[in-house]
Amino acid sequence: MGTSDPEKRHGDGRAISDEEWARFVREAEAGGGAPKEPSARARMVTERLRAQDQAAARRERRRWGRRPKPAGQPEGRRPGPAWQAMNGRAGKRRSVTSLVVVLALVGVAAVAVRPELVTDRLPDGGESDVAAPLAQETARPTAAPSEDPFPDRPTLKDPFRGSPAVRWADGAAGIVLPEAKAVGGMSKAQVAHALRSTKEVLVAANLDPATLRGERPEEALELLDPLQEDGRGRLEKALREPSERQDPLVMFSRFDPGHVRLVGDVVKTRGRTTFGKGDRSGEVRVHADYTFVYPLVKAEPGSTDVARSVVRRHLTFVLYDPAKVVSTQGKLNVLTWDSSVGNSACGRDGGFYRPQFTEDLVGEPAPSGPDVDPYDRSRDLADTPQECGTVTRT
Structure with missing residues (x-):
């Protein structure tokens, strides 16, 4: 992420980036020492970061709408709990994999109870791949x-x-x-x-x-x-x-x-x-x-x-x-x-x-x-x- 004209902190002469300044503000707020009235600089940097996060989220939503959700998290910033950020990509992969497994199990349960959710949407009355002829005995x-626990009538x-x-x-x-x-x-x-x-x-x-x-x-x-x-x-x-x-x-x-x-x-x-x-x-x-x-x-x-x-x-x-x-x-x-x-x-x-x-x-x-x-x-x-x-x- 790029930076604008950096301000110089008094006494050290070093440039401070937008990310460092935003982190300082967040740490100060978490520790109870945040200023009651944020400076114009703090408000500007915070608002810019929020806008960038929202734009990234919109791009992710558009991308997932066109293809299946991958097992691991994509690169780039993703809003989420602190523990995910600290665990890094491996931790995020575990989270998403668990979600996919849960959703898959829920899908299996739904199909077991109501197989028509799948079969009624297949071509030719739901018998395309499911009803492929068996090889000659x-x-x-x-x-x-095998027996179907919920056979169709x-x-x-x-x-x-x-x-x-x-x-x-x-x-x-x-x-x-x-x-x-x-x-x-x-x-x-x-x-x-x-x-x-x-x-x-x-x-x-x-x-x-x-x-x-x-x-x-x-x-x-x-x-x-x-x-x-x-x-x-x-x-x-x-x-x-x-x-x-x-x-x-x-x-x-x-x-x-x-x-x-x-x-x-x-x-x-x-x-x-x-x-x-x-x-x-x-x-x-x-x-x-x-x-x-x-x-x-x-x-x-x-x-x-x-x-x-x-x-x-x-x-x-x-x-x-x-x-x-x-x-x-x-x-x-x-x-x-x-x-x-x-x-x-x-x-x-x-x-x-x-x-x-x-x-x-x-x-x-x-x-x-x-x-x-x-x-x-x-x-x-x-x-x-x-x-x-x-x-x-x-």
Whole structure:
């Protein structure tokens, strides 16, 4: 800071700067010895320093309005408590960093309570970066997806809101087949056919709108070997006369159209397909482990309460070489079928999933089984409790 024509103190002949004179006045005032009527010189210097401080503050406000506030204090004079001035820039950095941390924590708390503060301001309804698709699953996960302590409620416009499935693939796009190769005495072409047929069964049995409406899944059945009585034969009986012992839901996802309807035309899908040789030459086994998420509303006109049912299937299909094993050329046999469903009423048959809505839960007795996260793909379905339990989320 520059000085004007310096005055000379009597007796020493040295020039005194504006800053020294202002400090002298402040120290005198602090010590109780300040003159009652400041001199014109003191008033002039003090007023000049105050004006310079105000101008610097205005410049800082304009600069911070154009870009994010830095973690440390900028160079130059800054009005503030004496301890900040004595601690220097390091002390000021600590002060500002603490302020930024506090503000960040407050922001996190606000978003946790009202996520729409952020999501409603993102492009495309708030799903741009947050809802970026997950990479394809190539191995069993080691843990369940993290849970949101304040999940958003699904809506007719955004039926997967608040669910991990919002980042999953849509429908058949989530069923990605591995590259075929010869195995188990089966050629590469035969293995490729087994993989394609497996995907076609999964799509026809779990994604086809007609199947979801409870219609006969003809396309899926046609891919299965009619010679397998405990496979295709058993499923056809279950479709004709569904019961607890003959349940078509072991293979097909079906909802009663008189009770519910699908919201939109998207079912979310996540999982993986693998293959390997069988117990003998002339067979290839295809393992499919997929989870399907269905958003639904009641079939009543004007219904807006969205519920989701989460179905996981672990299926093993076998394609035999007819020259070595009695079978139908190109048709799949079913070796195993395991499944679980999150959000379907307990103790009801009829061959349909029965999703429950918020109003249905009032007065309902709590299930006796354990809590289960239907999105947890790290667990083995064989270890899933058979009794009816409670889903932690849908």
